[in-house]
Amino acid sequence: MKEESKVPEIINKETSRRGFLKGAAVTAGGAIALATIGGVKPREVKAAEAPKAIQRYLFVERQNCTGCRACEYACNIKHEGVVRPSTARIHVLKHKGVVDVPVICWHCDDHPCVAACPTNPKSLTVDPKSNGLIVNEKTCLGEKCMKCAEACPAEYVRVHPDTGNPVMCDMCGGDPECVKACVQQSGKPQGPCLVANTLGFGVNLAYRNVKPVKAAEDMIDLLFYPSKGDRPKTGKSGKGR
């Protein structure tokens, strides 16, 4: 129960370096930054905290995923009103029936997908407030282009089965439903797998550059075979007999 109640607090707290820098930038003084470290909260930073924090990044603790797909379902309910995982903005890959890996948009600071978009103006843009990706359904070249999917290092981008356009995570405008669903349904006692904006800076590239299947294989080693050479060639984690 402790785990459960702790999580929303962490999420809602504006502890990110970004928020902190923003506060510093507004007053344009190092003294304020020092004051923050000293524990005295300057007024500007407090104002930034005000009603509800805007979440700008997603992060996943892969080893906590139970594979329930509550994130996909919540995403669908928010965007489509009915469940349709093929159009969800988050996917859960089940690998060898042993591990589940959430495949998310990491909302990279360098946005390789946006950089790759060939149209002018760009059909794929970033919402400056929430860091969410917005697809212009009219100008997007769709299935025949998919340069964004090629550029994505995390193999995240999927084609919408009806429109043929890429399906992109818009961060629900800064309040991601998938995170809320994960917190509610997370495994006991290890806690939720999806978290938003607890890092304080953009996602480590080392994380997002791992492709889902590789991440799944890593997970098998991390969870089941921490010491080298333990992994057998047959059985669940291998190719079978």
Added chain:
Amino acid sequence: MTAPKGGYFGKILEVDLSKGEIKTRPLSDELARKFIGGSGLGAYYATSEYKAHHDPYAEDSFIFVGPGPLNGTFCPGTRASFVNQSPYTGLISHAEVGGHFGSEIKWAGWDGIYIKGKSKKPVWLSIKDDKVELKDASKMWGKDTQATDDMILKEMKDPYARTAVIGPGGENMVPYAAVIIERTRAAARTGTGALMGNKKLKAIGIRGTKAVPTVDAAKFTEAAKVALQYDVDREAWQGIKRWGTGGLLEQKQWVTSSLVTKNFQTTWYPDIEYIGGEQAARTFWKRHVACNNCPVHCMKLGVVRDGKYRGLIAEGPEYETGGLLGSNLLMKDFAGMMAMIELTDALGVDSISMGGVLAFTTECIDKGVLTAADLDGIKPKWGNADTYMELIRKTAYKEGKAGKLLALGVKKMSQKIGKGSEAWAVNVKGKEIAAHDPRGDKGRAYSYAMGQCGGDHHEGDSPDLQARWGMINSLCMCSFVGGVPWLKETPGVVVNMLNPLCGWNMTDEEYWATCRRIITTERCFNVRESISVKDDRLHKRFLTEPLPEGPKKGTLFTAEDEKKMHDSYYKHFGWDDKGIPTDATLKSLGLDYLIDDIQAARKTL
């Protein structure tokens, strides 16, 4: 005949393996509302298409894989139901299995898969939305379930696809063979694996991209969220979240005294500490796994960290697998037990029946009616995993004398062995029973003896519960989630979801009538196969041998208990004292098409 407004697509995928034909079978709103889906719809097809005394291996035998209307929606914890006439018992049987397979059927735009006929060479069924193909499976034939799953996903070029496959057990038509879903979950107890092997259907791979049509999406989601929240909060599920059903092993030993032990000779097994949920939590489990949208995540995966099986990843122990392949065989060797559980999954045999068969065989050796010579020189010994592992392997391949004998199942084994061995051949209607001893947990007697599949633990522990279970298995909901369909809050929770989803105006009365209709339809099928009150009985071990130890020492399932069980049950469903549905009951439930068959059957019973 009107097309369904919501909840259903109004079409069922029909595959004829003999002709290699793929067709669409319409599903009307009336039929859907009457039989819901899953086990109910399967029972309707079996009763309306088969004649009495049907041969399970006949050309026209079908396997119906049915999701319910709630599959693929926001409703938590939905499953898939495999319905067929069991080649093991000859009765209508349904196996519900978790995972995402059932939902994927809906997302592919189908209300179910109906497979009949027999293929000449091994095939597998590939479904991608409307694109359905039968593909060559000769390369997969002979492979275990894990390797087959791997090959199907590669051939489909889609890591997000879901599979249902059989292993060597199914291929060799071991009558209690299972279908394995997503490598870890088993649709078992129904012989569906053997039937798939008989049809030379190695696997089904499926992937869908559609959404279930919903009449009032906002209202439905609200109702489904109520069901979900209920499962998040419910106190009783908190332990299941932590220990899965494996945690019940200790509970049934120390509290209810209903843990299967030594082929039901006792229920007292203090050594459960070596193989139970707590031991698994300390030394084995690594992660929880959930079905779709489920907050309970009862499945646990772990890895053996030491000894001969070091590095083996296995699922469980669940209550049934840990009971039947654990305490039932007096196992103290945790890793050995997990290896056995994993082997039954990999070879595609039902771990419950397998555990029952192994325990029966060992007792036969103990009592001297069977010798090692009858078992290819293998002498099974209580608690010795190595001999059991070898016997499981032989059974799945029907190899040698031992394999051929064990693949018969306890009832036929005892008939073959003779020498009074039927006294400990514990079965109901020809099938081994699950891991709850009905002397300690008398409610289970209903599930075993009265349940339509026979010997199953998922049939409901009282007449009322059994009616509810009929509905759950047709909706393909899980017993742990989905608004907990067997609690007093239902039918409210379920009806509130169904009405906005399907555009119905179902009332509580209609809900209860549907529950009774589904059970009665299944019963009618079994009555035609000559089942009556004489078969609705527990094995005589429970009536004659009192519990020798434990908190409920001396308890028996008495003849009075049995009488009470029969009377209350038949009265609840409106059947006569032979357990045959009356004409009035059939009429009131709208099952007029069965009246002639039942009248004919009544004369012979």
